[in-house]
Amino acid sequence: MGVLVKPLLPYSGPYPVSTTDLELPLPQPRSFDALSLKSKREPALRLETVLFTLYYPAGGDDEPESQSGSGLHQPWVQRPIEQTAQGYAAFLGQREDLCRGLFRYAGEALALPAEADRPLAAHTGPNQGAAQTGSASLDRSAPGDTPRASDAWPLIVFSHGMSGQRTTYSRWCGEMASRGYIVAAVEHRDGSGPISIVRLGGGQEREVPFLRPEELCWSEGSGDVDLLDFRAVQQQIRLSEVAAALAVLRRLNEGEGDPVARENRRKDLGGEGVAGRYLPDWKGRIDFNDVTVAGHSFGGGTTLEALRVGMPFFPFTKGIALDPSADPLPPDRARTVFSALRHDLAKAKDGAAAKSAESDAAAERSNDTDSAGEQPQIDVPLLIVNSESFTLWNKRFEEIKTAFNSLGEGVRGWLMTLVGSSHSSFSDVFLVVPFATKLVGQRASASLVLDRTVQACLEFLQERHDDGPILTQSIISGDEAGGRPNEADKGWFGQRNGMQGEPGSMRMHLKR
Structure with a gap:
């Protein structure tokens, strides 16, 4: 693998983990006509399919050969590597040949520690023979350890952040799967x-590149595209994909x-004979009474927005936001798109032919709340875990507090x-390239950050609200405001004198 790049280690929970890629066509593909590409004068954003990776607890290692998987592992860097490298070069503003070389060096052999399908x-x-390589402090219990009312597993839908893909957070997703959760990581x-x-379909493909507001124009041809307007439109596309x-x-x-399985367009791992062959066995195996939405950064914003929209559109019973980009409500220019897409979700609830009176009323209430400029209420339990970067960024912390106070x-x-x-430490990046933690001044190791994050999430999901060592921590007077005196954001390359306390410990700011 190399001196600078480390492999992804096996997951530490009691269940083996497997993955399955699913990409299916949408019943009603659509273009988002409000925004166009300046270079082509065509809609900049379209939704024709939905793509996600399922991380889930797999059958035991002692299964008969007829119950085996593909024998292959999901690559961490998505193929073709050249296209992924080109995309990151555009995102980072770096030379394509340099990124191509780095991705070939880092990504050719890097795969998820889970057999697919x-x-x-x-x-x-739980399978007691599962890997136990994580921190000794991690709780290794899983929902399967306690008798359940059915054979269904709880579900988590995960939304990635800017520059992310469906495998970028494979450690968090896989750790949750190893404890008895089905995780659908949307790309x-x-x-x-x-x-x-x-x-x-039919062998045809389309690339969706990283887009910047300066590459876009409003379709009616007047005015530049503001960053927050663009983010608001993107957020609504994300909600459509989650739905x-x-x-x-x-x-x-x-x-x-x-x-x-027949409609699935992602059969790279195992081909027609293996990919999706066990999907018929998933009947009645997903607990839709226990559904969590989770995400990091811009995906944390997606989490908050899905919770704000709430029922009847989304059946989420809990939310987890890691360093959420908790931007305010969409600016005026994007609000018509924002409201229209909520209305589409209302129609989708009961099919395209007609919409229910309940959905109509909910959409109307949502639009009224938007026009009033108020934060819609969140009605399910919420866990927010910040990095030092977002807590010491005063403006961002105040936005996150506003979102929290909308409970x-x-x-x-x-x-x-x-x-x-640091902000990126919730993803896999510092596990793969641990030396990069020094560049951002991160004091806790990548594995410790993820172990502690998983532990907090497990306490929250398993409702250990009153006996979990993390969730029961008290708030020290003054910490409601975020950073303490003399704690300041030093920037990406200088946070070595960040927050006080033991690296890897949790500081509570608000709880209710």
């Missing part, structure tokens, strides 16, 4: 990732595994900071 595990108790086609390849992923998962849960009366919530962390 194995059967979903049954609730017969967004909103121009926020370095590149994404849309498979259109589409949920629709596919509902099909699996309702017994449509065979047609989903409804009696709704549980926690806002805390992981001491010694």
Whole structure:
């Protein structure tokens, strides 16, 4: 693998982990006509398919050969490597040949520590032969350790941040799967990732590159595209993709595994004979009464927005936001797009033919809230874990506090900071290139940051609100404001004198 690049280690929970890629066409593909590419004068953003990777607890290692997986592992750097390298070069503003060389060096052999396309595990108790390589402080319990009402697993839908893809957060997703959660990591086609390849069918493909506002214009041809306007439109595309992923998962849960497998356009790992062959067995195996939305950075913003929209559009019972980009409500120019897409979600609830009175009323209430410029209320429990970067960035911390304070009366919530962390440390990047932590002044190791994050998330998801060592921490007077006196954001290349406290410890700011 090399001196500078490290492999991804096996997951530490009691269950083996497997992955499956799914890309399915949308029943009603659409273009977002409000924004156009200046270079082509055509819609900049279109949704034809939804793409996500499932991370899930797999059947035991002692399964018969007929129950084995593909024998292959999901690559961490998406193929073709040249296209991914080109996308990151554009995102970072670096030379393509340099990025191509780095990605070939780092990505050729780098794969997720999980065999693809194995059967979903049954609730017969965790496989004690699973890897146990994580921190000794991690809670290794899983929902399967306690008798459940059914053989269904709880679901998490994960949204990546800017420059991310569906494998960029494989450590967090895989760790949660190793503890008995199905995690659907969506790859967004909103121009926020370095590149994404849309498979259109019939061997046709389309690239979605990283997009900047200066590359775009409003379709009616008047005025520049403001960054916040663009982010608001992107956020609504993300919500549409989350809704589409949920629709596919509902099909699996309702017994449509065979047609989903036939429609799937991602069969790279194992081909027609292996990819998706166990999907018919997923009938009734997803617990839609226990569905969490989670995300990092811009994906944390997606999490907050999905929770603000709430029912009847999204069935989420909890939310986890890691360093969320908690921007205010969309500016005036994008608000019509914002409201129109919410209305589309309302129609999608009961199909394209008609919309229910309940959906109509909910869409109307949502639009009224937007026009009033107020934060819509969040009505389910919320966990927010910040890095030092976002807590010491005063403006961002105030936005996050505003989002937290929109929790409804009696709704549980926690806002805390992981001491010694940096913004990118919730992803896999510092696990793969650990020397880069020095460049950003991160004091906690990459593995410690992720271990502590997973532990906090498990306490939250397993409702250990009153006995978990992290969630029960008290708030020290003054920490409600974020950073303490003499704690300041030093910037990307100088946070060595960041927050006080032991690296890897948690500091509580708000809880209810």
